[in-house]
Amino acid sequence: MKKAIITGASGGIGLAVARRLAEQNYALTLVARNEEKLKEVLLDLGGKHQMLVADLSEHDGLAILIDHLASNNYDVLINNAGNGTYGEFLNINLENQISTMRLNMDAVVALSFAFLKKATPGSALVNIGSLLAHTSMPGGAVYAATKSFVASFSESLWYEFKKKGIFVMGFNPGAADSEFHANAGRHTNDFPAFVVSSVADVADELVAALKKRSKPRVVQGFKNRLMLFGFRFLNRAMAIRIMGQISPGLAGA
Numbered sequence: 001m002k003k004a005i006i007t008g009a010s011g012g013i014g015l016a017v018a019r020r021l022a023e024q025n026y027a028l029t030l031v032a033r034n035e036e037k038l039k040e041v042l043l044d045l046g047g048k049h050q051m052l053v054a055d056l057s058e059h060d061g062l063a064i065l066i067d068h069l070a071s072n073n074y075d076v077l078i079n080n081a082g083n084g085t086y087g088e089f090l091n092i093n094l095e096n097q098i099s100t101m102r103l104n105m106d107a108v109v110a111l112s113f114a115f116l117k118k119a120t121p122g123s124a125l126v127n128i129g130s131l132l133a134h135t136s137m138p139g140g141a142v143y144a145a146t147k148s149f150v151a152s153f154s155e156s157l158w159y160e161f162k163k164k165g166i167f168v169m170g171f172n173p174g175a176a177d178s179e180f181h182a183n184a185g186r187h188t189n190d191f192p193a194f195v196v197s198s199v200a201d202v203a204d205e206l207v208a209a210l211k212k213r214s215k216p217r218v219v220q221g222f223k224n225r226l227m228l229f230g231f232r233f234l235n236r237a238m239a240i241r242i243m244g245q246i247s248p249g250l251a252g253a
């Protein structure tokens with residue numbers, strides 16, 4: 001039986017991926033801060049799975065998971081936990097922005113290191129970026145920059161580990177109907193409905209790409225890929241202007 005560990009698995013995309021992998025008979029370890037939610041998820045999934053409560057934006061929480069990865073073998077790590085805050089740069093508490101950088105980048109690097117140190121041929125690392133890895137986002141400057149980091153980092157590792165038979169993928173969802181946007185200070189319905197994917201659809205694409213083990217950078221959703229294709233014909237300033245005009249982080253600014 002294959003073993004996978006998923007961060008940020010108490011809700012949203014992480015939970016949807018956990019459901020898919022559980023259906024495929026993986027034994028899962030689910031990581032998040034909210035113990036009660038994790039217990040509910042475990043009850044719901046049934047069986048052989050386990051949980052780890054840790055705040056990955058904090059040194060001690062991250063250390064718990066690094067230790068766990070040092071003493072346990074997994075076939076798959078999905079670095080999914082992430083957050084952001086919408087708003088103009090100077091209007092967002094600086095500590096919140098630094099904390100986002102710790103969760104979205106430092107934790108991803110530290111956990112990738114711990115996992116890859118022990119990874120054997122056939123295993124896989126998935127880092128969740130965002131469509132915003134490919135565009136910048138006024139009204140979410142730090143968040144978008146962290147996701148560019150994740151996409152670039154994952155591509156380099158894809159190359160380094162390919163020859164060892166270990167697959168690394170940066171998986172980049174577009175807007176999805178999770179708690180992310182409410183936690184970030186806006187709402188999913190601030191986006192035009194047609195661009196929002198269900199977390200179940202995002203999970204299906206992720207699991208299909210994981211099975212295929214081919215691309216270093218996957219953009220989720222046909223509409224998202226089409227949008228990025230269109231952006232290739234714009235100069236940089238035009239693309240940033242469009243992102244600024246549609247950014248939920250600047251709505252009403």
Ligand SMILES: NC(=O)c1ccc[n+]([C@@H]2O[C@H](COP(=O)([O-])OP(=O)(O)OC[C@H]3O[C@@H](n4cnc5c(N)ncnc54)[C@H](OP(=O)(O)O)[C@@H]3O)[C@@H](O)[C@H]2O)c1
Nearest residue numbers: 008010011012013032033034056082130175176178179180
């Ligand atoms: N939703 C979107 O539109 C969208 C688009 C592109 C990319 N993404 C990316 O997809 C990933 C998942 O987002 P989501 O939409 O599923 O968001 P979500 O619904 O807010 O879920 C985030 C998950 O991460 C956990 N988490 C948050 N902070 C944590 C911390 N400090 N330590 C440990 N766990 C933490 C949360 O659980 P606890 O609160 O219990 O800790 C939850 O399980 C993120 O990396 C996000 O940047 C999302």
